[in-house]
Amino acid sequence: MITCGIVGVTGYAGLELLKLIEQHPTIRLEKVISDSSAGMTLSELYPWLQTGPKILEPFQADALDGIDVLFLATPSGVSADYIRQLASFPGVVIDLSGDLRLPSGLYETWYGKPPVTETIQREAVYGLTEWNRELLTKAKWISNPGCYATAVSLALLPFVQHDWIDPAHIIVSACSGITGAGKGLSEKTHHAKSNENVQLYKIHAHQHIPEIEQTLFHMGGTEATVSMSTHLLPINRGIMATITVQPNDHVSEDEWVNRLQNAYMDEPFIRVQRGEPEIKSTVGSNYCDLWVYKEERTHRLTIVSVIDNMQKGAAGQALQNANVRFGFDETLGLLNQPQYI
Amino acid sequence: MITCGIVGVTGYAGLELLKLIEQHPTIRLEKVISDSSAGMTLSELYPWLQTGPKILEPFQADALDGIDVLFLATPSGVSADYIRQLASFPGVVIDLSGDLRLPSGLYETWYGKPPVTETIQREAVYGLTEWNRELLTKAKWISNPGCYATAVSLALLPFVQHDWIDPAHIIVSACSGITGAGKGLSEKTHHAKSNENVQLYKIHAHQHIPEIEQTLFHMGGTEATVSMSTHLLPINRGIMATITVQPNDHVSEDEWVNRLQNAYMDEPFIRVQRGEPEIKSTVGSNYCDLWVYKEERTHRLTIVSVIDNMQKGAAGQALQNANVRFGFDETLGLLNQPQYI
Amino acid sequence: MITCGIVGVTGYAGLELLKLIEQHPTIRLEKVISDSSAGMTLSELYPWLQTGPKILEPFQADALDGIDVLFLATPSGVSADYIRQLASFPGVVIDLSGDLRLPSGLYETWYGKPPVTETIQREAVYGLTEWNRELLTKAKWISNPGCYATAVSLALLPFVQHDWIDPAHIIVSACSGITGAGKGLSEKTHHAKSNENVQLYKIHAHQHIPEIEQTLFHMGGTEATVSMSTHLLPINRGIMATITVQPNDHVSEDEWVNRLQNAYMDEPFIRVQRGEPEIKSTVGSNYCDLWVYKEERTHRLTIVSVIDNMQKGAAGQALQNANVRFGFDETLGLLNQPQYI
């Protein structure tokens, strides 16, 4: 049994983590932290949540005695600020923001904020669990991947790793549920605006694009360029990435499905599917569902990847990383079925 | 003043046409036709519609005296059947289905149904209004374009016509509101299934793909191959096509916007926009909104096209074609503002 | 031809009014006014709206020369402030907020803001068009009714006027689309919160309750007490009021439908319907649809009233009142069909 704290428990990812950890058999939630709502109880904050009388505390780096793992479910910039204060914290830090994902230069370009020190950034282990388990077992700082980056990297890594596709022609059309836009109030997420709508945003400027390219390079060994468009959907959860690539091998669709199945054969959270993809096949769960289709006319492949942006795309993967880090069964507390209906 | 009939008034496109024509100043609705609901009145069928006591009639090719234009808002296959019976009908026929869009061979491959005669197919004029006005003024059969085909072709034609892009690398990610799936009952459109969902469908098999390639060839003078994925959205109306292309010219984004604006400068229904695209910018109207963005990192262009699938993608364009065919101002009865909120 | 100005054109009701007036044949939009967005053009504000290059101006009571009618589509409190400045404005003022609806004492109790002068409040004519035409033709200040108040009062007035029901037992369960909550940002209207949700709000405290009771008294001649619950729905538009009453007469359901039809026989915007009510039967139009059912077991009546909160519940009725005030055909510019699909 280990103990944890969640910073940013008032946000969507923090809330999801809270719910997941409360049903986790070997991680005990010790502290719920929120600067904005310190002093409230969890049940005042979330009257619909069945929970104990825990009181939210402000973030204090020197009041974390006995915490084995601290989850930062805070926005980019805020995480960096806390991370700077956590240099002497003896436990593990898992950051769900983008603040540990990119080297300083890239970070400043894409995030427009001051980065953490290069030492910390270099020490941070990228938590795309399926592709980085060994390093994760010893990590002090874990950089939890972005939601789009998780969906796209899991889909593409087997293809770039084995040189199955041309890394110069990767086109991603991705869409996300509204929770991806965060809990902050904005015109974009006002129901009357977002409802019955699809909004394209951060065109050619989404900060997960360099993260994906870096992952394909570090873990897939390939320099790839990725174009990705991101669409905001009028649904609460889910990410779907529809990826078009040019294969180097001319094998059948069945063979592509087999290759993908073999690549992820032993992975508990990755399911290679057939049939027509739908975004809610994983919503409410930590699964990543993958499909691959061959277009006979053009010889292109369409790869589709679907995750719940709050689970495998945020809190679920963070917990999966914690499981790996502390030597627990990787699926502990994470086998919820998709909600679906 | 001319007179018209609508066949298939119980479907979504038929209903939209009915509403548009009722506010049209120079086209009078003479007959509402539906085999399935013949004998009902319009107000029994649509109690919420403010309308006269018109009675639905069954389709009878020899009972169309005095009808100047007949709109077939019927499904593929059904239209073909009616068209065969209309060989001696003296008026104009505007078919909203796919039955006149492709030559026999392609039609059979993509639609899996028996085609109309080659004579009729050859006589049919493709009603992508902005690109075919001259032929439309004399047409006997007008083949109204498919909804995706309209959105994508209007976006791409200026680019292929002027050789601005590489026709071998056109990737379309498109999504449609649920009305695009028709009024028939299916699991896909059951609210509990489609709600909070995005469903990919007809993967590499959508019948609008050959229609787009044919249009780019006939009207844009370029043999292009197009890969298009189609996603069903949990909204009622709208099509968004996010198109990724490789430009031949390396000019600035502003210049691309200018080029597109110039291409459509005099078009009343095509609006070149800036800012972030959203699908509801045209819903409820006959406009097609276009955006173009340059990705500096990859030199690719992203072109976004948005229409209301029921208006510019079906009934609106059909009426626009009728206006052209009968020499009316092309915008007559079609200047509704988008609904938006 | 008369001229008008709209104050508060950045809000939902102001936008709806703008769209309606642009298609109105005898009212010309002269000024669009918004303190918050003064200096912008309409097309910058609403890029999706097909409109001229009109520039938004700040509110200035002494810069309204030549304006025949000024619509205040501003929130309660803001309208009052402007109204105080408009005492010497020679035109007609139609206020869409609650600021002219209640006498000072009641206003302060239910709105918690300083009221306009009693003189102005007494001069203001309540614009429930169907029930107040005569006074409206001479009004200087027109107080446009609240959305819930319109739906409920139109349903109940024939019943209380003729003593058909017991005025002590009127129970209203009402629900509204999200536009009813206004354009301001709030947790309630964040898509992730409101989506897949129904939120009860202002329990026993909705400011339309005293407005309804006052209307039943002034126009129906009956002192009634009304209990009303209000539910916020995850849809954009529409109000449905489901009203349970105890009838004094024991006649058949058909007879109740007949009575209601007779009461509104000559009204162009009120439609007495049969069948199962649905909120979108009027959305996008200025109609008010009414249904009445008799419960044989309990002898109670259920009356259902449906309007579009943005049209008959706000901008549509404001325009209807302007038509009456200036002697135009009451339906001018207001015969849009419901959107429905």
Place this chain on the structure above:
Amino acid sequence: MITCGIVGVTGYAGLELLKLIEQHPTIRLEKVISDSSAGMTLSELYPWLQTGPKILEPFQADALDGIDVLFLATPSGVSADYIRQLASFPGVVIDLSGDLRLPSGLYETWYGKPPVTETIQREAVYGLTEWNRELLTKAKWISNPGCYATAVSLALLPFVQHDWIDPAHIIVSACSGITGAGKGLSEKTHHAKSNENVQLYKIHAHQHIPEIEQTLFHMGGTEATVSMSTHLLPINRGIMATITVQPNDHVSEDEWVNRLQNAYMDEPFIRVQRGEPEIKSTVGSNYCDLWVYKEERTHRLTIVSVIDNMQKGAAGQALQNANVRFGFDETLGLLNQPQYI
């Protein structure tokens, strides 16, 4: 450890039960039964569900050896048919349809189908768990309550039991998510129809009305008449009942909240809440949330009850009843948190 079978696993309630039982520690799922889909595997039926290779079997009353409890998640009429064949089945039968809820005469009137034998109907124990535990421990047939009936009865029982309210004036306005309409295809549940809509249905004719009155009589000891209107919402799950009553006692709102809290003090699934009710406070969980408000002006009370129609309103309560019947902790397998976001 006991074993169970689920009949009707292709429907919404059957699916929910399947998911709940798969995480239940002491009930093992032995058989999944479906006449319509017999021969398929669960993973063919639900590719998104993480499940074993279980094969669906047709219903055969004589092939249930070793099954301790059989859940009938089948529609009314179908359940009755199976129940007739289960007379000699030695295990417990929990029927989620309405077929065991009403005596023959009432059943025929409200359901319009042939009832089960009077013997079986009399033997059946009504499974409103909180109010019938003792009889449930010995039941052979358990009649699982209707979704609306659960929400309304749990709210009203303390009030009628203690004569706190006038049983002649109970007005219920209730609304349900679309899953309440079942998985069968219908125009009502076609997304394009139900979306952005609220549909009133079964006006004065909902079969849960006599069920509620019977429950208030049998368990609350009071003959009450209830008027209930039922609205179909464009959301997947949830029931909200907004109930207006006339209290006999004139105590404060706080006192009403206290009384309700005391009434349900020891109930693990009933939560008396304060603040503004929302339907998703229980969705995804087996909780029933209750609120009570006093309207000072009219002295009426508004009681609000919220459940997930698939859990406490169907599969959850069925499992709760199984827990009681077999002497397990009543909350076993049922402590999921609400989904909320």
